[in-house]
Amino acid sequence: MGPWLAPGHYQVRERHKDESLNEAFCIWEVVVLDTVAPGLNCPTTLPVLHASSSCTAVMPDWTGLVTAADACSVLDVVQDPLPGTVVTGSFTVTFTATDGVSTTACSFPIALVDTIAPTLACPTNKNRNDLNNDCAQPVLWPIPIPVDGCGAVAFTQTDGLPSGSLFPIGTDTIVYMAMDAAGNTSTCSFTVTVWDISPPSVIALYSTHWKSP
Numbered sequence: 001m002g003p004w005l006a007p008g009h010y011q012v013r014e015r016h017k018d019e020s021l022n023e024a025f026c027i028w029e030v031v032v033l034d035t036v037a038p039g040l041n042c043p044t045t046l047p048v049l050h051a052s053s054s055c056t057a058v059m060p061d062w063t064g065l066v067t068a069a070d071a072c073s074v075l076d077v078v079q080d081p082l083p084g085t086v087v088t089g090s091f092t093v094t095f096t097a098t099d100g101v102s103t104t105a106c107s108f109p110i111a112l113v114d115t116i117a118p119t120l121a122c123p124t125n126k127n128r129n130d131l132n133n134d135c136a137q138p139v140l141w142p143i144p145i146p147v148d149g150c151g152a153v154a155f156t157q158t159d160g161l162p163s164g165s166l167f168p169i170g171t172d173t174i175v176y177m178a179m180d181a182a183g184n185t186s187t188c189s190f191t192v193t194v195w196d197i198s199p200p201s202v203i204a205l206y207s208t209h210w211k212s213p
């Protein structure tokens with residue numbers, strides 16, 4: 001058995017000689033092809049890609065997460081989307097390994113993970129005087145607007161009277177909460193204080209007339 005040949009083109013020269021020592025040559029070419037595609041394994045534990053505040057991410061180079069092997073040689077492993085690509089939402093990451101002749105691909109799904117809570121800004125504290133001495137004041141404020149880079153936000157007031165209500169003497173705490181689709185929450189709060197500025201009145205409930213004997 002002759003030597004094992006690596007893939008490539010080889011020229012074989014055969015020399016034949018008869019009994020009269022006449023020689024003849026035969027030259028032919030041998031082509032060794034690699035017909036076995038590379039092996040390629042994607043990771044079983046999928047990587048996590050966190051979303052930025054704008055709900056995008058820059059694609060890392062994950063070619064080191066796949067295992068490629070070939071009996072001849074693996075020339076290249078290419079990732080799609082390419083490292084450095086700005087991605088968003090859910091998508092498929094595909095890797096392709098080539099040995100120069102054949103290719104093998106594997107892929108896995110990725111969904112950006114949103115860990116950033118919505119932004120939510122409450123008004124400043126509200127202080128009002130009970131001007132009409134009716135033990136309450138209407139207080140109105142602009143409703144906060146939550147913002148999240150990844151979209152829809154559930155928003156609710158979790159404590160205190162709603163804007164525009166008649167607030168009694170004293171301090172009430174207003175609390176709002178916003179929650180994004182990933183369950184990240186933000187809260188903000190402020191106080192509404194109504195001051196009693198009227199002095200108490202003294203009312204005579206009865207009078208007693210006393211006459212000396």
Ligand SMILES: [Ca+2]
Pocket residue numbers: 034035036037038070071072073099102
């Ligand atoms: Ca091969």
Ligand SMILES: [Ca+2]
Pocket residue numbers: 114115116117118148149150180182184
């Ligand atoms: Ca978010």
